[in-house]
Amino acid sequence: MSNQYVLAGDVGGTNLRIAAVDSEGSVVHQENVLTPQTRIASDVVEAISRVAESCIANCGISGRPLAFGLAMATLVNSREGKSLSSPNLPELNGLSVADAISERVGLKVFLENDATAAAIGEHWLGSSREVDNSIFVTLGTGVGGGLILDGRVYRGTDGTAGEIGHINVEREGYPCGCGSRGCVEQYASATAISRIALELSQSDPTSSLAGKGEVSSKGVYDAGKAGDTVGIETFRMMGMYLGIALAGLVDVLNPELIVIGGGAAAGWDLFIEPVREEIAQRAFGPPAKTVRLVRALLGDSAGILGAARVAFDSEPRI
Amino acid sequence: MSNQYVLAGDVGGTNLRIAAVDSEGSVVHQENVLTPQTRIASDVVEAISRVAESCIANCGISGRPLAFGLAMATLVNSREGKSLSSPNLPELNGLSVADAISERVGLKVFLENDATAAAIGEHWLGSSREVDNSIFVTLGTGVGGGLILDGRVYRGTDGTAGEIGHINVEREGYPCGCGSRGCVEQYASATAISRIALELSQSDPTSSLAGKGEVSSKGVYDAGKAGDTVGIETFRMMGMYLGIALAGLVDVLNPELIVIGGGAAAGWDLFIEPVREEIAQRAFGPPAKTVRLVRALLGDSAGILGAARVAFDSEPRI
Numbered sequence: 001m002s003n004q005y006v007l008a009g010d011v012g013g014t015n016l017r018i019a020a021v022d023s024e025g026s027v028v029h030q031e032n033v034l035t036p037q038t039r040i041a042s043d044v045v046e047a048i049s050r051v052a053e054s055c056i057a058n059c060g061i062s063g064r065p066l067a068f069g070l071a072m073a074t075l076v077n078s079r080e081g082k083s084l085s086s087p088n089l090p091e092l093n094g095l096s097v098a099d100a101i102s103e104r105v106g107l108k109v110f111l112e113n114d115a116t117a118a119a120i121g122e123h124w125l126g127s128s129r130e131v132d133n134s135i136f137v138t139l140g141t142g143v144g145g146g147l148i149l150d151g152r153v154y155r156g157t158d159g160t161a162g163e164i165g166h167i168n169v170e171r172e173g174y175p176c177g178c179g180s181r182g183c184v185e186q187y188a189s190a191t192a193i194s195r196i197a198l199e200l201s202q203s204d205p206t207s208s209l210a211g212k213g214e215v216s217s218k219g220v221y222d223a224g225k226a227g228d229t230v231g232i233e234t235f236r237m238m239g240m241y242l243g244i245a246l247a248g249l250v251d252v253l254n255p256e257l258i259v260i261g262g263g264a265a266a267g268w269d270l271f272i273e274p275v276r277e278e279i280a281q282r283a284f285g286p287p288a289k290t291v292r293l294v295r296a297l298l299g300d301s302a303g304i305l306g307a308a309r310v311a312f313d314s315e316p317r318i
Numbered sequence: 319m320s321n322q323y324v325l326a327g328d329v330g331g332t333n334l335r336i337a338a339v340d341s342e343g344s345v346v347h348q349e350n351v352l353t354p355q356t357r358i359a360s361d362v363v364e365a366i367s368r369v370a371e372s373c374i375a376n377c378g379i380s381g382r383p384l385a386f387g388l389a390m391a392t393l394v395n396s397r398e399g400k401s402l403s404s405p406n407l408p409e410l411n412g413l414s415v416a417d418a419i420s421e422r423v424g425l426k427v428f429l430e431n432d433a434t435a436a437a438i439g440e441h442w443l444g445s446s447r448e449v450d451n452s453i454f455v456t457l458g459t460g461v462g463g464g465l466i467l468d469g470r471v472y473r474g475t476d477g478t479a480g481e482i483g484h485i486n487v488e489r490e491g492y493p494c495g496c497g498s499r500g501c502v503e504q505y506a507s508a509t510a511i512s513r514i515a516l517e518l519s520q521s522d523p524t525s526s527l528a529g530k531g532e533v534s535s536k537g538v539y540d541a542g543k544a545g546d547t548v549g550i551e552t553f554r555m556m557g558m559y560l561g562i563a564l565a566g567l568v569d570v571l572n573p574e575l576i577v578i579g580g581g582a583a584a585g586w587d588l589f590i591e592p593v594r595e596e597i598a599q600r601a602f603g604p605p606a607k608t609v610r611l612v613r614a615l616l617g618d619s620a621g622i623l624g625a626a627r628v629a630f631d632s633e634p635r636i
Binding site for chain 1: 393395402403450451463465467468470472473474475476477478479480481482484485486487488489496497498499562565566567569570571572573574599600601602603604605608609
């Protein structure tokens with residue numbers, strides 16, 4: 001067993017990270033590079049393959065990995081190993097990424113949406129261990145999600161399930177990159193926090209954020225923690241909208257746990273009470289009482305560890 | 319095998335129906351009575367037990383049934399066999415209905431929410447046969463739902479999952495009996511159709527519905543089919559709101575099929591295009607392209623047949 005390992009990667013629009021992971025979930029070796037910005041699909045495939053080979057050569061374990069699990073910041077058809085669409089990696093749209101990389105590196109490759117991979121990672125080693133029904137929510141540039149239902153990842157018909165960021169929370173609300181309007185992503189992502197704070201600060205000259213232009217979600221949080229009304233109100237709104245979306249999911253999926261991760265989860269103490277209030281007011285009593293909201297434990301590693309789990313699960317254990 | 323049968327019931331606020339069902343899903347014998355209106359829990363338990371015994375005595379099959387599946391128009395904790403809450407049968411709130419009836423009739427009793435039971439029925443014998451991922455939507459007095467995921471009913475942590483009627487579609491919208499506001503139930507149920515038509519007709523004296531007070535959803539449909547603008551607009555609005563809720567579910571659950579049943583599904587040809595338009599505009603392209611919307615096949619029998627399936631599944635097959 002000791003020589004058994006998998007490759008696991010997490011590919012976003014900015015960073016490309018690949019690791020060798022053992023069956024306990026320990027990252028034996030990891031290499032990080034920048035994702036090629038040429039917008040040419042073969043450059044991305046080439047970069048992934050090159051870093052993968054480098055990981056195999058440098059991880060210090062003899063032998064080839066069992067398989068290669070790859071989390072990507074795109075809408076993924078995991079059954080076909082295809083990237084379907086993404087604002088971050090549009091050059092991969094429609095490409096059989098798993099096949100293309102498999103040909104290059106000679107390994108079975110399994111593609112997974114990054115938020116779904118993070119849900120799998122948290123279920124394996126993080127906040128939702130031993131919990132049968134959980135929803136993973138990631139608050140980053142966008143809002144993503146992954147579902148663990150009845151103890152297993154739920155991928156849906158094509159493998160695209162879990163896209164909770166596009167639940168509507170404001171019927172004729174802010175336009176979303178997905179083509180709809182008023183998606184929760186437009187109110188609860190890091191991007192949205194910056195936009196909402198900018199809007200609010202334009203009509204509140206007393207705010208410390210007034211006149212500063214667009215401030216990062218971290219900056220908005222720091223202002224809120226220092227007592228700035230715009231900072232506080234931004235996170236209250238963000239929590240309210242996130243709560244509306246999650247209240248619907250509580251009624252529909254009756255989860256035991258909602259795990260919140262991603263960069264903007266750092267604003268937890270400013271947004272979590274409004275989230276809980278909306279769930280308490282809007283969801284049915286029994287499932288609202290059942291569900292617990294917790295922070296993700298694995299941080300940036302959740303996607304890679306989930307991708308590793310997918311690679312292990314795809315292989316018969318010997 | 320030929321003597322093997324189960325009891326299956328469907329208990330609503332108005333009607334109480336119990337049947338003997340064989341393993342092929344044939345209703346061998348059925349008895350319908352009115353649900354007691356005394357608001358005393360033991361009267362309901364007594365009525366169910368009495369009709370159950372009568373069914374056993376009169377079904378023409380010798381021997382006792384294998385088990386008793388019971389669909390109820392309440393929020394159900396199916397794990398504990400408890401009715402949690404319901405506007406229709408409030409006298410049962412918190413009662414271990416399954417245990418109470420089991421003691422009376424000497425059978426294992428399995429409680430299921432009626433919409434979830436209908437989802438199971440449609441999956442066994444109706445529209446969603448051999449489909450692994452489907453959402454059942456029932457448009458009646460309220461809006462209910464049931465989920466078949468990865469080929470099995472999904473009940474969630476307590477067994478309350480599937481309550482899609484309380485997805486928010488209008489943040490500060492019409493107040494809902496559940497305590498929230500703007501739930502899709504307030505825009506897409508039969509009750510909502512009557513209310514919306516009344517509101518619209520009050521500002522449209524040319525409508526054939528003007529001055530008629532609250533008209534049934536069937537009456538609104540008939541007016542719409544005859545070209546009445548209020549009738550048409552009511553179903554357009556209803557379809558739009560239903561579409562907003564379903565678009566979110568398409569992104570979250572990536573179903574192959576959405577099965578629409580219940581009395582107001584009869585308005586299909588007036589509301590289904592707005593539903594499809596919202597899904598096409600709001601959901602991601604790939605899952606929106608995958609999902610098919612179809613009408614339920616089993617009508618009023620779906621709940622009883624689903625309850626029968628639950629009773630069969632609970633027993634080891636010999």
